[in-house]
Amino acid sequence: MTETNIYDWVGRTATVSATADGERAARLATLLGRDGDRAAPLFPLGHWLHFSEDDVPMSELGTDGHAALGGFMPPVPLPRRMWAGSDLTFHTPILPGQAIERTTTIESITEKTGSTGPLCFVKLRHEITADGTLATTDRHTIVYREANPVPDGSAAKPPRTDSPAPEGWDWVRSVRPNEVMLFRYSALTFNSHRIHYDHPYVTEVEGYPGLVTHGPLTATLLLDAFMSTHPEAAVTKYRFTAKSPLFANEQIHLVGRETEPGVHELQAIAPGGRTAIAATVTTKN
Template identity: 90%
Template structure:
């Protein structure tokens, strides 16, 4: 795929330090429809509100709005990127005001060929400490793919029609993220990826039918729905895989069921019944 040996980037590490921000935590709570508490522990995925990859000078952003590749991240010669999934373990809560440090290591880089052409999977391991105590480990997989050619406006389509809530689950919650939801989440995470806010770009350049709902936003909505229906649960592990994209103003069914004691299967289901995100929650004993 490239004359550059991408494997030279495997094993590289970088460390960043911030202060856990209670204000950001309350804004995430507002986004999720809850009352915020600046003194409460961060939502289990609250570290995603910190350490933004796109927090670089404007001159260092790529055409898609993300930080350009070739520095810490390998110069993958494929221009389209998506969050493919995460494997998280929560060791200890993070409290507002604590010093949080994230050490990121590139664990693997795998080049494949799929039905849409070349793909490249980059797996990162984030270790987040709070005041020196390990709080979260986050295995984050990014997938890169080739660009798709889309004549101007040809990909633009209205949101897919709603479908009935699926049966056979212990609980179902339905949500419909709109443009304001996507804007607020991008602002909270300082995510400048244009597929989430630039309609001409996402439809005419990347070939999607509409603004793409952030994968981590959907994963956050899914975990929040689980925690809302299990208020006494303490989550130890959360694993999710993105199966297909979701788009702004589409109805998403968030569903879950217990598969064995302390283990729950979760899904975010797109219009038409297709699984957009498949996830597993394991609770602490």
């Protein structure tokens, strides 16, 4: 029997198509707490609403709710998966009604050892076109790790205690994603990862203290907060890295400051002051 080599997946590509949906864009705006305009350009991260990694038949889902590995994605022998970060370049806005296409290439696979044990990083390059013109380049990193042992019984815990808003930033916005927001975001992005909605699974199987707030949801809230405080700025690049998880009903401080003309440092800060997401925005004023 031939042993599977996960590195054989490097260079594989796949292309999917859709139509930019103004109604989905308006629902994202509703989720973010503002009025949605079905005719307006999509939010810069709007392609996430149209292309789901979990858009496969039920029979092709793994036990965690994600699409099972070994198809397009390499059969990494580590069961836990998280969104580690993205590096996005926005070339041109996407308009409702445009024909959009995403071509995904597996750029690299890297195995490492961290404090929790073996890790495997899979880097994907998504190129999204709108009516044939390159609109967004999205380099997405996924990290896989071993399953941590879970004590007998549920590992559920109450949300961590709120912390004061941090100082030293140009602006601060505080949010508290709850179970309803997590459900709506999962539905909007067709994300079936069970850590975001299945409380017994996330606490008793994966050992988290509560439902995990989606990394891309927090990244969306962070970018939206920046855009709300800089309405005239045109975002050209957005890069973020997930540092630690956040959980439903916890207060998140979204903060930002300009570090040089057109470059802004952003963070999503968890209770206790720990950075959950570190990000950089580049603008063309």
